[in-house]
Amino acid sequence: QQTLKERLAELIPQELEQVKAVRAEHGKKSFGPVLVDQLYGGMRGLPALIWDGSVLDADEGIRFRGKTITECQELLPKAPGGSEPLPEGLFWLLVTGEIPTQEQVDALSKDWAARAAIPEFVEELLDRCPPTLHPMSQFSLAVTALNHDSTFAKAYSQGISKKEYWGPVFEDCMDLIAKLPNIAGRIYRNVYGQGKVPAIDATKDYSWNLANVLGFAEKSDFVELLRLYITIHSDHEGGNVSAHTGKLVGSALSDPFLAFGASLNGLAGPLHGLANQEVLLWLRKMQSKIGVDASDETVKEYVWSTLKGGQVVPGYGHAVLRKTDPRYSAQREFALKHLPEDPLFKLVGQVYNIVPGVLLEAGKAKNPWPNVDAHSGVLLTYYGLDQMNFYTVLFGVSRAFGVAAQLIWDRALGAPLERPKSYSTAHIKKMFDGK
Numbered sequence: 001q002q003t004l005k006e007r008l009a010e011l012i013p014q015e016l017e018q019v020k021a022v023r024a025e026h027g028k029k030s031f032g033p034v035l036v037d038q039l040y041g042g043m044r045g046l047p048a049l050i051w052d053g054s055v056l057d058a059d060e061g062i063r064f065r066g067k068t069i070t071e072c073q074e075l076l077p078k079a080p081g082g083s084e085p086l087p088e089g090l091f092w093l094l095v096t097g098e099i100p101t102q103e104q105v106d107a108l109s110k111d112w113a114a115r116a117a118i119p120e121f122v123e124e125l126l127d128r129c130p131p132t133l134h135p136m137s138q139f140s141l142a143v144t145a146l147n148h149d150s151t152f153a154k155a156y157s158q159g160i161s162k163k164e165y166w167g168p169v170f171e172d173c174m175d176l177i178a179k180l181p182n183i184a185g186r187i188y189r190n191v192y193g194q195g196k197v198p199a200i201d202a203t204k205d206y207s208w209n210l211a212n213v214l215g216f217a218e219k220s221d222f223v224e225l226l227r228l229y230i231t232i233h234s235d236h237e238g239g240n241v242s243a244h245t246g247k248l249v250g251s252a253l254s255d256p257f258l259a260f261g262a263s264l265n266g267l268a269g270p271l272h273g274l275a276n277q278e279v280l281l282w283l284r285k286m287q288s289k290i291g292v293d294a295s296d297e298t299v300k301e302y303v304w305s306t307l308k309g310g311q312v313v314p315g316y317g318h319a320v321l322r323k324t325d326p327r328y329s330a331q332r333e334f335a336l337k338h339l340p341e342d343p344l345f346k347l348v349g350q351v352y353n354i355v356p357g358v359l360l361e362a363g364k365a366k367n368p369w370p371n372v373d374a375h376s377g378v379l380l381t382y383y384g385l386d387q388m389n390f391y392t393v394l395f396g397v398s399r400a401f402g403v404a405a406q407l408i409w410d411r412a413l414g415a416p417l418e419r420p421k422s423y424s425t426a427h428i429k430k431m432f433d434g435k
């Protein structure tokens, strides 16, 4: 049976040829004009990057290598007795574009378990962080520090040829993903006083081990939730802050630990991954203000008061999506199956019936519909993981899958240093007004 690295070694020359052919045939074709507004407007809609793992359609949502979330749920291998896809299989799909066999997925689980240990100095680094330091800052510190043992950084310093970059980058990416449960588990237990991190079990899959380091492996539905959670949070094409940051920093030939540490700092922002923490805080604040069984009218007033206070409604809106995020829907399906009567789940449903109408009436947001973050916290809370400021760490563990897959391909295809052109307002005025 072929390993992921062996399969990649076969695919890389084919992909190099394909890229060469695409560039030869279409390289001088235009995607359309670039508007000055796009320079000021956060580059919305500006075609600027190649990202192979996934593409986001504004109406349909994400497809991983052409497959919808539902198709991934059907096609990817599962754990014994489980019904959600194993993230190991999703990683294989993101990297190769192919659905792996059960044996290949099992081999990845074992490989990652074997690579899972983190250096003692990283453990000490985490143990020395004050519990008041946000878990995402701790996470980013630890991931950045893993660069101490980067295979790529070492190979580069020894003069590796450009053609060989992808091999050590692949090793670093595998190490990165493998070590995240131990880092996440240590942060969780340190911050919330939950005792020692148990050892990784090489006979179990990645999500079971992640659940176990957090102390939740006995709840098999929670393990299933993590399998789904990692799968849907793994990748969301290349332009979002965490994905693009990883690619950008990687383009300087910073190793995958440095590149992904930077991704995490972007994910930690409230308009991006931190929104899943913000949603729960917002819901709790609403409950404390208007009570647990508030009427639709009162909830509506609360939503308006958020907007009038100059704040965003967390979990709603998106820079690309224009419909309900299928990642939201996948979590809703999970909730309907496992926790249909949960009061917080019902509240999320009630909010879903109200917020889009208010956002439409307010008339600013281009997309009034919920995104992935509107739902994740409710599911985690249901199983007892109610420490909201830890939620983005789980998003970060998942996002490593998508960023790592692209880092491998970027180095395999010789992607150059990113260096877009910037202009000053004075220059733009001169360009178009002549003064």
Ligand code: CMX
Binding pocket: 240, 270, 271, 272, 273, 274, 275, 307, 311, 312, 313, 314, 315, 316, 317, 318, 319, 320, 364, 365, 366, 367, 371, 372, 373
């Ligand atoms: N609540 C209130 N106002 C909103 C809004 C929301 N949920 N979504 C958008 N708007 C506002 C914007 O703040 C902007 O206002 P200004 O013109 O005053 O600046 C206006 O509507 C237009 O914004 P947009 O073009 O619709 O949205 P952007 O592409 O600029 O931003 C996003 C997208 C996600 C940052 C925004 O919708 C938002 O802030 N949502 C809430 C935070 C959130 O849930 N983030 C998580 C996204 C998913 C993820 O990355 O994890």
